[in-house]
Amino acid sequence: MPEMLTLFIIYVHILSAFYWIGGNLLFFSFGLSMRHIFKDPSLIPGFRALGKTFRIGSWISVFLLIITGFVLLFKRWGGFNTDMIIKVSLFLFLLPLKILHDFFIAPKAAKEEPPGFYFKLTLFIARLNLFILLLILYFSIKFVR
Numbered sequence: 001m002p003e004m005l006t007l008f009i010i011y012v013h014i015l016s017a018f019y020w021i022g023g024n025l026l027f028f029s030f031g032l033s034m035r036h037i038f039k040d041p042s043l044i045p046g047f048r049a050l051g052k053t054f055r056i057g058s059w060i061s062v063f064l065l066i067i068t069g070f071v072l073l074f075k076r077w078g079g080f081n082t083d084m085i086i087k088v089s090l091f092l093f094l095l096p097l098k099i100l101h102d103f104f105i106a107p108k109a110a111k112e113e114p115p116g117f118y119f120k121l122t123l124f125i126a127r128l129n130l131f132i133l134l135l136i137l138y139f140s141i142k143f144v145r
């Protein structure tokens, strides 16, 4: 692949990872101040709107990560090694969890009044997702070094 194209694909890959991980970290911070958000009901619609926008953005970044990741893996690196097998396995484990969180549990939690079982489950799954993402980040860095 031409050098410029390779750099561009790496740039898109890392930018997508930043967006997804960064968004999750931001939501983690929100989670810590959730009690305040629910004490002031005027904040809830804004929080939900942010959640819906991030759901779209994060799926776009997942799509870009898969495309750019596999192009780089086969065109630049020539295939898998152990770190990449662990990274992609973690990613394959994370995807169904993200689907569960984004399309089933979080929408139920948003309708729960007052916040209860689904709210706690959403927080738990979101934190587990973030933890797995941080592991993926570790194996990504290890892979290229």
Ligand code: HEM
Pocket: 010, 013, 014, 016, 017, 018, 020, 021, 065, 066, 068, 069, 070, 072, 073, 076, 077, 088, 091, 133, 136, 137, 140, 141, 142, 143, 144
């Ligand atoms: C199907 C999924 C994925 C594949 C096949 C894949 C593949 C790759 C490859 C081949 C590289 C090396 C790039 C280079 O040529 O320098 C890379 C780097 C990287 N990947 Fe992925 N990736 C995937 C998903 C992810 C995910 C989900 C994340 C995190 C959210 C991620 C974060 C990163 C980061 C941060 C780097 C840069 C590491 C560094 O330069 O130190 N990747 N990935």
